[in-house]
Amino acid sequence: MAQNEEVSKNFYDEILPKLSGRKFSRPLYMVHEHNATRLHWDLRLEFDGVLESWALPKEPSLVKGVKRLAIHVEPHPLLYGLWEGTIPKGNYGAGTVKIWDTGTFDTLERSEKKIVVNIKGKKLKGQYVLIKISFVGSNDNWLFFKS
Ligand code: MN
Numbered sequence: 766m767a768q769n770e771e772v773s774k775n776f777y778d779e780i781l782p783k784l785s786g787r788k789f790s791r792p793l794y795m796v797h798e799h800n801a802t803r804l805h806w807d808l809r810l811e812f813d814g815v816l817e818s819w820a821l822p823k824e825p826s827l828v829k830g831v832k833r834l835a836i837h838v839e840p841h842p843l844l845y846g847l848w849e850g851t852i853p854k855g856n857y858g859a860g861t862v863k864i865w866d867t868g869t870f871d872t873l874e875r876s877e878k879k880i881v882v883n884i885k886g887k888k889l890k891g892q893y894v895l896i897k898i899s900f901v902g903s904n905d906n907w908l909f910f911k912s
Pocket residue numbers: 799801805806807820858
């Protein structure tokens with residue numbers, strides 16, 4: 766794990782400089798479609814200068830009340846949100862990464878167990894909720910849905 770983290774940091778150091786100068790709205794909202802060991806969607810919201818991230822095994826829903834499991838994972842550097850391409854073999858999360866949606870958001874509520882945001886993306890629009898439901902093993906599980 767420590768070795769993967771080291772490789773991963775080098776990778777981010779290499780890609781981040783290439784992203785400088787790209788335009789984006791802040792705070793940054795985005796979803797990556799990540800075809801790694803398993804296809805999943807990474808929801809990312811800019812809080813405190815980093816992208817807080819949740820991995821969703823199923824595609825985010827545009828329909829009110831349709832809940833998706835969202836596993837809270839390590840925050841990512843802000844500019845990583847604008848990147849798409851292939852994470853080389855041997856790096857954490859190796860596989861292809863595409864931008865599935867991007868935009869900005871307003872925070873309506875934020876506590877340790879609940880986050881409510883108004884998302885202004887190209888696909889996701891309107892009020893979305895993240896609610897912490899449980900820890901299962903090492904997983905920090907939340908639900909993500911439109912409200
Ligand atoms: Mn991922």
